[in-house]
Amino acid sequence: MPLFPNTPVEKMTEPYHRRWWALLVLCLSLLIVVMANTSLIVAAPDMTKDLGLSSSDLQWVIDGYTVPYAALMLVLGAIGDKYSRRGALVLGLLIFAGGAVMGGLVDETNLVITARAIMGVGAAVVMPATLSLLVAIFPRAERAKAITAWSATSGLAIAAGPLAAGWLLENHAWGSTFLMNVPIAVLGVVGALLLVPPSKAEGMGRIDYVGGLLSIVSVGSLVYATIEGPHFGWGVGPIAAAVVAGVGLLAFVAWELKHPNPMLNVRKFTERPFSGSMMAVLFFFFGTFGSIYYSTQFLQFVLGYDALETGVRLLPLAGAVFVGAAVTGKLAPKLGVKLVVGTGMVIGTVGVFLLTRIESGSTYTDFLAPLLLLGFAIGLSLSPATDTIMGSFPESELGVGGGANDTALELGASLGIAILGSLLATAYKDKLTDLVGGHLPAAAMDTAKDSVGGGIAVAEQVAKNPQGGAEQAQTLLGAVHESFAHAIAHTSLIGGIIMAAGTLIVIAVLPGRKRGAEEAEQTVEEQAETVNA
Numbered sequence: 001m002p003l004f005p006n007t008p009v010e011k012m013t014e015p016y017h018r019r020w021w022a023l024l025v026l027c028l029s030l031l032i033v034v035m036a037n038t039s040l041i042v043a044a045p046d047m048t049k050d051l052g053l054s055s056s057d058l059q060w061v062i063d064g065y066t067v068p069y070a071a072l073m074l075v076l077g078a079i080g081d082k083y084s085r086r087g088a089l090v091l092g093l094l095i096f097a098g099g100a101v102m103g104g105l106v107d108e109t110n111l112v113i114t115a116r117a118i119m120g121v122g123a124a125v126v127m128p129a130t131l132s133l134l135v136a137i138f139p140r141a142e143r144a145k146a147i148t149a150w151s152a153t154s155g156l157a158i159a160a161g162p163l164a165a166g167w168l169l170e171n172h173a174w175g176s177t178f179l180m181n182v183p184i185a186v187l188g189v190v191g192a193l194l195l196v197p198p199s200k201a202e203g204m205g206r207i208d209y210v211g212g213l214l215s216i217v218s219v220g221s222l223v224y225a226t227i228e229g230p231h232f233g234w235g236v237g238p239i240a241a242a243v244v245a246g247v248g249l250l251a252f253v254a255w256e257l258k259h260p261n262p263m264l265n266v267r268k269f270t271e272r273p274f275s276g277s278m279m280a281v282l283f284f285f286f287g288t289f290g291s292i293y294y295s296t297q298f299l300q301f302v303l304g305y306d307a308l309e310t311g312v313r314l315l316p317l318a319g320a321v322f323v324g325a326a327v328t329g330k331l332a333p334k335l336g337v338k339l340v341v342g343t344g345m346v347i348g349t350v351g352v353f354l355l356t357r358i359e360s361g362s363t364y365t366d367f368l369a370p371l372l373l374l375g376f377a378i379g380l381s382l383s384p385a386t387d388t389i390m391g392s393f394p395e396s397e398l399g400v401g402g403g404a405n406d407t408a409l410e411l412g413a414s415l416g417i418a419i420l421g422s423l424l425a426t427a428y429k430d431k432l433t434d435l436v437g438g439h440l441p442a443a444a445m446d447t448a449k450d451s452v453g454g455g456i457a458v459a460e461q462v463a464k465n466p467q468g469g470a471e472q473a474q475t476l477l478g479a480v481h482e483s484f485a486h487a488i489a490h491t492s493l494i495g496g497i498i499m500a501a502g503t504l505i506v507i508a509v510l511p512g513r514k515r516g517a518e519e520a521e522q523t524v525e526e527q528a529e530t531v532n533a
Contacts, residue, residue, distance in 0.1 A: 005197040007197060015142075023137075025195050026130040028187065033122075036096075037161070047174045063223075065119055073127060085132050095121055096122030144383070163315065226419070272509050276338075283345065284348060285409050286415050286499070288377075290421065291351070320373075328381070337384045345381060348374055359482075428487035444462075458476065459474075
């Protein structure tokens with residue numbers, strides 16, 4: 001038995017014998033690219049204090065990772081298909097680790113944002129590679145189980161990121177939350193070389209780089225406009241980006257429709273299993289990441305939990321993901337994708353609506369049920385939706401399939417944090433103005449309205465001011481807490497309505513079990529015809 005697997009998957013006459021060990025490497029690689037986003041949630045307060053970040057700076061420290069991550073996945077997935085999926089995984093992990101080292105060592109805002117962007121490029125190589133390698137390595141009979149493990153890892157990372165970062169922040173500076181990724185990435189590289197066999201598409205043809213460029217421009221501009229516009233106003237930059245995104249999308253569709261070997265066959269969106277599953281992934285992560293984004297802030301700023309305590313309190317979500325994954329493994333083959341995914345989306349929507357009950361006197365217990373429902377819903381729905389998406393692509397386009405799935409995932413998360421975060425900020429600002437407007441100097445009021453963290457900081461300054469005192473500071477602090485709780489309830493109502501609408505759309509689009517089987521069989525036949533051609 002060779003130490004390094006050198007036989008390409010495409011030339012194996014039987015399933016790769018170390019495929020479950022390879023899956024462990026793929027899940028480990030996926031874990032750190034998702035953790036890179038969630039760990040920053042609890043590290044943000046320390047970074048803000050140390051670097052003197054404005055709200056705009058903090059937003060771009062977070063989203064400097066998101067823009068290249070979302071924009072590049074489709075193209076880099078295709079490049080991995082063409083040349084080497086395992087090579088793409090290794091290269092992506094090395095780029096990711098390089099960005100993590102830089103982020104952990106620099107102490108200037110723009111350099112931190114640059115480091116996050118480098119990590120985002122690495123993640124855009126890694127994530128589609130993990131999914132395309134999984135589908136290439138596992139035979140169809142075992143693929144659903146493998147994708148279930150992959151999906152459960154995404155849910156685990158939502159809780160593992162804050163937990164690991166919180167543990168490090170107990171005794172180390174915020175740079176440690178970057179550096180913790182490095183040994184995991186190195187372990188992933190070693191594991192990939194020892195356990196993951198080489199794989200690439202056969203007879204793929206030339207890559208459609210024009211279509212790839214149009215997809216980068218469209219998705220990148222859309223994510224930028226979504227982040228910048230709602231938070232900082234629809235000035236020239238966000239409006240121009242939105243226009244570029246719209247024009248770029250139309251140009252991308254037109255180009256792909258006429259190209260003989262398109263980057264993404266956009267006609268797939270006429271296939272109900274594919275389009276329904278893509279929308280399910282997008283809506284799911286819209287609601288989940290948006291809800292976790294502001295729930296975590298409440299745990300830290302209002303309930304006063306430190307980073308580690310916050311991470312521990314997200315663990316029930318991870319546990320619920322695994323329960324949902326175990327259930328979907330048994331139910332999806334029997335009940336079909338539509339019923340399982342639709343049920344999961346209904347449960348997730350209920351979880352978001354439960355957050356409308358949050359008020360200033362709420363405790364962690366009030367967040368427990370929503371976290372459990374959201375986690376269970378992720379575990380239940382993500383795996384069958386991802387399996388359906390990947391099953392829509394032939395072997396030569398697995399990287400593109402992974403890129404499409406992951407773009408929907410990351411775009412949904414970006415939209416959720418940006419749109420729901422903007423609604424949250426507006427509701428908080430309006431409520432705080434109603435409660436304390438005119439009772440604070442203009443500069444202090446502006447700081448307090450900027451964020452819940454800013455409001456708490458102003459209350460602390462009032463307590464130290466001889467003209468203020470503890471009583472006035474406590475009154476302001478109570479107003480800040482009440483305003484933020486009101487903002488969460490208001491935002492959750494809107495987020496729940498959006499999730500409910502998305503659930504109805506997904507249920508309407510996804511075909512029933514019999515129709516889905518017929519469309520899947522037709523897809524397989526079309527893929528075979530494409531390969532034979």
